[in-house]
Amino acid sequence: MRTSPRRIGLLGGITWHSTLVYETLLHEGVAETLPGRTADLVIRHYDFGAIAAAQEAGEWDGLAATFGRDARWLVDGGAEAILICANTMHVIADEVEAAAQVPVINVIDETAAAIRAAGLSTVALLGTGFTMRMPFYRERLAAGGVEALVPDEPRLAEVHSLIYDKLARGVVEDEGRALTRKATAELVARGAGGVIAGCTEIPMVMTAEDVDVPYFDALALHAQAAVRFALED
Structure with a gap:
């Protein structure tokens, strides 16, 4: 050391x-x-x-x-x-x-490693619209043995708006907390065994205490x- x-x-x-x-x-x-x-x-x-x-x-x-x-x-x-x-x-x-x-x-490699260590292979991914829509994040997770599920529209757009219009400006509201929990629950219903806080602002409105599945704080x-x-x- x-x-x-x-x-x-x-x-x-x-x-x-x-x-x-x-x-x-x-x-x-x-x-x-x-x-x-x-x-x-x-x-x-x-x-x-x-x-x-x-x-x-x-x-x-x-x-x-x-x-x-x-x-x-x-x-x-x-x-x-x-x-x-x-x-x-x-x-x-x-x-x-x-x-x-x-x-x-x-950050993607480190998150994939933590998910594998937890024994999971399919997780929810919440992040910006760019992170959720563009393939780079999900493809690199897949290369590390992890499948990421993202919200369908319009939920995806709602999460993106939360990040850029609220959290990036330091505005934390109960509506944001409710939205991230709802989006996570929907993805768990589709088969996700955990959730990635795949935007550095997501922990402002959702932590491990807010979900019933393993939580991976990418930051x-x-x-x-x-x-x-x-x-x-």
Whole structure:
């Protein structure tokens, strides 16, 4: 075990609420193993409004170029691995890793590993409309032996709206809690044995205490993997 943590680069601000949770979990995780020490981080924090507009316009190539350039900047600042602090932006994870030339710790891989360890193969996936509609997340889970079920329309659109119109702005309401629980219950009825909180804002309205099936907090699993990387020999 190392006596000082490796430096981790965060591509954050997607949203700022979740980036603060990442930072907290990383610091706490390092301190738990190395009392008196905290995580060694370098951070590129984005204006979420600009990111959201680019996502809506489908400017994924431009986002990949920006994130790749910024990841390289973090590496120049000493980062030995990169965390993309958002599930949706893992659509460009391979491009970011190619640009950075250091590992991008992938939230999908870490989530799939936790699901397999729990003995499950089919789970519900709640996230942004991009995460649920685009194939990248479900295909990478499938490569890890996990099938993900997503809501049908219009429920899918309702979850997406909850994330961008409410949670990304820090607005947490009972209606959001009811929606995520209802969406999860519908997917469990279709055969899901657990649920992935596949957006870093979902835990704002749904935690393990709110569901009757295994709950996989992708953000927490991602942060745990980063702590392991920071501390391993």
